Amino acid sequence: MNGALLAAVLASVTLWHSYQGAERAALEASIAQANAQLAREAQARGEAPVRIESLAIPFDALHRKLETAIPRGHGPDLFLAAHDRLGDWARLGLLRPLPEAVAARWRSRVLPGLAEALTDGRGRLLAFPFTFKGLVLYRNRQLVRDAPPDMAALEALAPAMRARGGWALGYDTGSFFFHAPFFLAHGARVFAEPPERGDPPPFAVFDRRARASYAYVIGLAERGVIPREVSSATLARLFEAGRLATVISGPWFAGQIDLPADRWAVSALPRLRGRRLGSFVTVEGLFVAASSRDVPAAVRAAQALLDAWRVRARRGLQPPVLRSAWRAPERAALPPLVAAQERALAHGRVTPNRPEMALVWEPVGRLLKETLWRGEPLEPALARARTALAIASRPPPPARDPAPWLVVAGVLLLGACGWALVRARRLHLVDRVRRERFPLLMSLPAAVAVALLVGVPLLTGVVLSLFAHVDGGFRFVGWANFVDLLGSRSYGPSDPLSFWFTLGVTVLWTAVNVALHVTIGLVLALALARTGLRFGRLWRVLLILPWAVPNYITALVWRGLFDTQLGAINALLGLAGLEPVAWFQRFWTAFGANVVTNTWLGFPFMMVVALGALQSVPRELEEVARLAGANRWQRFRHVEWPFVRPALVPAVLLGSVWTFNMFNVIYLVSGGEPGGATEILISEAYKWAFERRMRYGYAAAYAVLIFAILLLYGRFVLGGRERDAAVGPREVRA
Amino acid sequence: MALRAVSKRFGATQVLDGIELGIAPGELIVLLGRSGCGKSTLLRIVAGLSEPTSGRVEIGGRDVTGLEPRERDLAMVFQSYALYPHLDVASNIAFPLMIRGVAASERRARVEEVARLLGLEALLDRRPAALSGGQRQRVAIGRALVRRPPLYLFDEPLSNLDAGLRSRMRAELRALHARLGATMLYVTHDQTEAMTLADRIVVLEAGRVQQVAPPEEIYRAPANRFVAEFVGQPPINLIEGEVRGGRFVARAHAAPPLCALPGVPDGACVLGVRPEHVRVEPDDGAGALRAEVTLAEPIGDRTHLHLDLGGLALRATVGGRDAFRYREGDRVALGIDGAVCHRFDPRTGQRVS
Incomplete structure (x- = not known):
């Protein structure tokens, strides 16, 4: 490597980000401008220039890569990310706080609220504010020519929209994030010091003012201004179809609309009783990574990049953070989508980044769904939501002394070793290993793979279930997780979120599914096994097809079919003159939708197994039965079934295990709606781990119990099979 | 029973060509021919397991051509025995009775009777897998006998047995026929079986009847070169x-x-x-x-x-x-x-x- 190249490598500042499309192109253009600027500065000072090199990483992978690469020293110098994980990263030591002089200068240069969102408890600025995202109002220009100034204007639109089967305003009514404009406009806050009566500390999401915001949107729904149930996935379709005059959403919504550019427009959120609506705003920060080797160069580069904001605002539609950018005449040059987001920030607030914020989304979302979607009364729903929040925010179980546990584990381990030694001696294992060295060597890779891929995670899961995840670390709590789960400490046994209720649903779910899979699979196999069936091969291929499609794709397709507003199933019901069904608002319809989806996925496997077994039935045995006078049912019962049954027993066992843990269908079709009632154990465990404050230990306890249940079930089914093998299928006694 | 101008085609292949045959009650008719001559097809047409392309099948003076096997009142013994592996001997024999809903007590009595006739009393609770070839064959015959139909069909029932057993079973079958007095249609490619068992032999070749006659006449006055050559060991x-x-x-x-x-x-x-x-x-x-x-x-x-x-x-x-x-x-x-x-x-x- 020559000297010049080495200097160039050392002087480059790497930047990791996860932008795509126009945002990425605009970022790259602004990097080019920043590099030119850096080169000019360096020349003026007579130094070697610093260059920014960018690396785009998929959004899902960015956080993981940052958390693994930075502590090992091969992370970037700078990275771009939203502010909500700030606390975790600071604790993990991934960040370098900005030098105080730099921080002071930037605090005064940026819009109010942004620097605070990136400041830690000790008053250190942890990142440069880079841009932000807030909610804006989209309107269909054919239905609303000018931006509606206030909610009254939208209410006035409602009758005309209702006449065409639509609504004046749409937004994701089941999500707290999209409810936030109304929440904030009523003066409500997420956290209060001290909390008001009723809310668990330190929350205020169910206090008097918050309650008024919920009552307000219920009123909107009752007056037909907003649809009761609408998900973010269908908003764009309803908007395109002219059934929503306006939509509240973020900048990403612009990319989802499939309409000519002159048919829609963007403006700031309307006013409510004279007060403009603002929203929760996400701030994107430009962080200096702890792995940076040359912090002064990284800080210089970051500032140059921030100064090159114009191209990002115009081409990437990213709101700039500098106060100067929002003064005339610069302000007039900003696109409407950018300008409207600034209003969302000015009248709203940055989404709080306290760790407790993660606990708020689910209870509030549940409250909104219960009251708006299902029309349940507000007060009891509020009471339930308070309880849910209290449970979710309950402090983790107290730490236990692991010493007795270690002693017991040690004794068990010693006992197991002793037992293994005795067994080995009795079976002359040493001799056998010596004799069969080669075959054992050949199976070694597989054994190692199983040990690593099955054994280690299993053991980790079991150990994890004895811990609680507290502030990024693990605390040993002994049986506490199991006691809480099995003793229904958090929720009564009849509450949809309790372990016993979920277990009941899971067992019902498995039984109904497997029964349907076997019945449908068997009937189809019997039909296909008939010789001389026309297009037999074609049928076979068509019927196996559902199995060949990845199950999450099938699940998403069925989710779309069951959609209340736009789904094909409700459209068919409409053609037949029936009322549309809100599939995910009641337990049995939501459960039924899940079952239909999973049956579609599951019957081909049983069909293939049964078909294979049917083809092994000798033709003469059928003929003997026909000669004896057997009808179709008797032929099946006495001739085919005895052959099919032994093949179906392991298939049913497998199918039960798959269905018991069929996360994809539950997560993607009903999503646990209504109110977590259609959740099964595995999806409930997922929620505890990833949607309710990372309660990994609690989720691991679910996983251990699932494993124990399936282990017992498997022993039971296979035990029955061994008995069968001894005495054979049921006898037809003479 | 009678066959009237029965023909069968599989695509372009003419398997049976205008078969005419009348069988008197109580007669034991052997269909004799080489493999592929159409004799098993003919038997399956009589049983109703296969439809003739043209022609009629009459049993007891009744046209049964389009009827299901169970409506024809007959029993059939297969070359492979076709015993149900998951049922014991008693249940296998009782199978046709069970299908027809005969009461358990009567079933038991009839099975015991058949078992006595065939010497199967000691084997009634065994599974087919635990039986020898000859025993399995007897169970298969027992299953056919238990219902006492007027017509029995045998599709090469002895060809999976060794030579000694085959000759013993031949004799047993002959005796059985004498005792039951039922009409039997028996398919074989083995001329010894045909000669020893038959009241009359039907020699089939290429889907046509070559000769229908008692064994002695088949031997002494073969109707054509094929019959002459096919019957007799060593050949003529x-x-x-x-x-x-x-x-x-x-x-x-x-x-x-x-x-x-x-x-x-x-x-x-x-x-x-x-x-x-x-x-x-x-x-x-x-x-x-x-x-x-x-x-x-x-x-x-x-x-x-x-x-x-x-x-x-x-x-x-x-x-x-x-x-x-x-x-x-x-x-x-x-x-x-x-x-x-x-x-x-x-x-x-x-x-x-």
């Missing part, structure tokens, strides 16, 4: 040649004539001589027909000889005191009695009386 000698002045002269063998056929008009002819009708004596130099033994196959009571008569290959059977008399390379004198010979038309292959 068929010699092409002509009759000249009351004597038969083989084409491949210039002179002297093989035998006298007094009163037969001159003309081309195929002469059929059964090996046992070739008289073999030590060569004393006087006989007109002198041959050399090319192969001797002693089987105990008799010996099959392969002879070379001046280039004409002949088979002969010697027995009794002569059973072990001749060896390969011996020269022998032959005599053929024209009166027991069969004559066939060289063009049509039909018998000429």
Whole structure:
């Protein structure tokens, strides 16, 4: 490597980000401008220039890569990310706080609220504010020519929209994030010091003012201004179809609309009783990574990049953070989508980044769904939501002394070793290993793979279930997780979120599914096994097809079919003159939708197994039965079934295990709606781990119990099979 | 029962071609033919497991052509036995009764009766897998018998058994038929079974009936070259040649004539001589027909000889005191009695009386 190249490598500042499309192109253009600027500065000072090199990483992978690469020293110098994980990263030591002089200068240069969102408890600025995202109002220009100034204007639109089967305003009514404009406009806050009566500390999401915001949107729904149930996935379709005059959403919504550019427009959120609506705003920060080797160069580069904001605002539609950018005449040059987001920030607030914020989304979302979607009364729903929040925010179980546990584990381990030694001696294992060295060597890779891929995670899961995840670390709590789960400490046994209720649903779910899979699979196999069936091969291929499609794709397709507003199933019901069904608002319809989806996925496997077994039935045995006078049912019962049954027993066992843990269908079709009632154990465990404050230990306890249940079930089914093998299928006694 | 102009095609292949057959009640008819001659297809058509392309099947004077097997009131025994592996012997035998909903107590009584008849009493609670071939065969027959239908169909029931067992089962079947007095239609490719069991034999070839006759007539007066050649072990000698002045002269063998056929008009002819009708004596130099033994196959009571008569290959059977008399390379004198010979038309292959 020559000297010049080495200097160039050392002087480059790497930047990791996860932008795509126009945002990425605009970022790259602004990097080019920043590099030119850096080169000019360096020349003026007579130094070697610093260059920014960018690396785009998929959004899902960015956080993981940052958390693994930075502590090992091969992370970037700078990275771009939203502010909500700030606390975790600071604790993990991934960040370098900005030098105080730099921080002071930037605090005064940026819009109010942004620097605070990136400041830690000790008053250190942890990142440069880079841009932000807030909610804006989209309107269909054919239905609303000018931006509606206030909610009254939208209410006035409602009758005309209702006449065409639509609504004046749409937004994701089941999500707290999209409810936030109304929440904030009523003066409500997420956290209060001290909390008001009723809310668990330190929350205020169910206090008097918050309650008024919920009552307000219920009123909107009752007056037909907003649809009761609408998900973010269908908003764009309803908007395109002219059934929503306006939509509240973020900048990403612009990319989802499939309409000519002159048919829609963007403006700031309307006013409510004279007060403009603002929203929760996400701030994107430009962080200096702890792995940076040359912090002064990284800080210089970051500032140059921030100064090159114009191209990002115009081409990437990213709101700039500098106060100067929002003064005339610069302000007039900003696109409407950018300008409207600034209003969302000015009248709203940055989404709080306290760790407790993660606990708020689910209870509030549940409250909104219960009251708006299902029309349940507000007060009891509020009471339930308070309880849910209290449970979710309950402090983790107290730490236990692991010493007795270690002693017991040690004794068990010693006992197991002793037992293994005795067994080995009795079976002359040493001799056998010596004799069969080669075959054992050949199976070694597989054994190692199983040990690593099955054994280690299993053991980790079991150990994890004895811990609680507290502030990024693990605390040993002994049986506490199991006691809480099995003793229904958090929720009564009849509450949809309790372990016993979920277990009941899971067992019902498995039984109904497997029964349907076997019945449908068997009937189809019997039909296909008939010789001389026309297009037999074609049928076979068509019927196996559902199995060949990845199950999450099938699940998403069925989710779309069951959609209340736009789904094909409700459209068919409409053609037949029936009322549309809100599939995910009641337990049995939501459960039924899940079952239909999973049956579609599951019957081909049983069909293939049964078909294979049917083809092994000798033709003469059928003929003997026909000669004896057997009808179709008797032929099946006495001739085919005895052959099919032994093949179906392991298939049913497998199918039960798959269905018991069929996360994809539950997560993607009903999503646990209504109110977590259609959740099964595995999806409930997922929620505890990833949607309710990372309660990994609690989720691991679910996983251990699932494993124990399936282990017992498997022993039971296979035990029955061994008995069968001894005495054979049921006898037809003479 | 009767078959009327029954034909069956599988695509372009004509498997059965205008089969006409009438069977008297209580008769045991054997369908005899090589594999692929259509005999099993014919049996399946009678059973109703297969539909004829054209023609009618009558049972008990009733046209059953379009009826389901269960409406025909018959029982069938398969070559593979077709026992249910998951049922014990008693249940296998009782199967047709169970399907028809016969009460358990009567079922038990009938199974015991059949088991006694077939010597299966000790095996009733065994599974087929624990039985020998002969026992399985008896269970299969028991299952057919238990319902006492007027018509029984057997599809090569003995061909999976070893030789000794086969001859014993043959005798048992014959006795059974005598005892039951039922009508039986029995398919085989084995001429010994056909000869020993049948009241009448139906020889099938290429989908056509070649001859229907009692065993003796099949043997003594074969209707055509095929029947003559197919029945008889070792097979008949068929010699092409002509009759000249009351004597038969083989084409491949210039002179002297093989035998006298007094009163037969001159003309081309195929002469059929059964090996046992070739008289073999030590060569004393006087006989007109002198041959050399090319192969001797002693089987105990008799010996099959392969002879070379001046280039004409002949088979002969010697027995009794002569059973072990001749060896390969011996020269022998032959005599053929024209009166027991069969004559066939060289063009049509039909018998000429």
